[in-house]
Amino acid sequence: MTGSQRTIERLLPAVPASDGAGVRLKRSIGTASLDHLDPFLLLDQFDTENAEDYISGFPNHPHRGFETVTYMIDGRMRHQDTSGGGGVLRSGGVQWMTAGRGIIHSEMPEQEDGLMKGFQLWVNLPACDKMNAPRYQNIEPEDVPEVTHDNGAKIRVVAGSYDGVDGAVGKIAVEPLYVDVGLPAGGRVEIPVSAG
Structure with a gap:
């Protein structure tokens, strides 16, 4: 990272x-x-x-x-x-x-x-x-892990890994980070991205 x-x-x-x-x-x-x-x-x-x-x-x-x-x-x-x-x-x-x-x-x-x-x-x-x-x-909604931050930001981890949480989708050839980020008004979050 x-x-x-x-x-x-x-x-x-x-x-x-x-x-x-x-x-x-x-x-x-x-x-x-x-x-x-x-x-x-x-x-x-x-x-x-x-x-x-x-x-x-x-x-x-x-x-x-x-x-x-x-x-x-x-x-x-x-x-x-x-x-x-x-x-x-x-x-x-x-x-x-x-x-x-x-x-x-x-x-x-x-x-x-x-x-x-x-x-x-x-x-x-x-x-x-x-x-x-x-x-x-087919990944059900309840099987997509979610990380919640103190500021109210919610990150659903579809694929890859974020904040020590592995995404719901596995065994994929290309290893992307695929997240759904929900932010409260005025909120922010930093997502580390691999070089390359």
């Missing part, structure tokens, strides 16, 4: 996009402005109360050579795949799918109205892991 501070180089707004069978979302990574940030291939945000923006979902489609990480803040989504993986992703839960040598899966809403809010990150696999067997991890 390093104690040095880094300066923000530039701010790039998310770009409106549509994916799956017409799901409306905003894309931050994987756009013309930010198309090469290996191992991160894509970062999408979905955040709407309008069911027409998400109800069509993501019917069966293939992936290969990377991992998808879906973090649900609000809402319910059902995952099914050809490796036998599946489950319902609900508010506060995480779905980590390793496509490896190839998988076909679907992600469909388990709700017909109300807020659907979350993120999906695509993480490139190292060349030596691209042909591994596909697998799926």
Whole structure:
């Protein structure tokens, strides 16, 4: 870990996009402005109360050579795949799918109205892991450990390690630190980041 501070180089707004069978979302990574940030291939945000923006979902489609990480803040989504993986992703839960040598899966809403809010990150696999067997991890909200600081800051540790607490997701090829930080008004927290 390093104690040095880094300066923000530039701010790039998310770009409106549509994916799956017409799901409306905003894309931050994987756009013309930010198309090469290996191992991160894509970062999408979905955040709407309008069911027409998400109800069509993501019917069966293939992936290969990377991992998808879906973090649900609000809402319910059902995952099914050809490796036998599946489950319902609900508010506060995480779905980590390793496509490896190839998988076909679907992600469909388990709700017909109300807020659907979350993120999906695509993480490139190292060349030596691209042909591994596909697998799926469904992490329930109550299984994501949380660190609470005296100032009221709450850090949910999805993957990696923070303040001596290991994240809920394990056995992943790329070892990211993936946390959800909740701060009270005026609050702050420092997250140590490995060099590199």
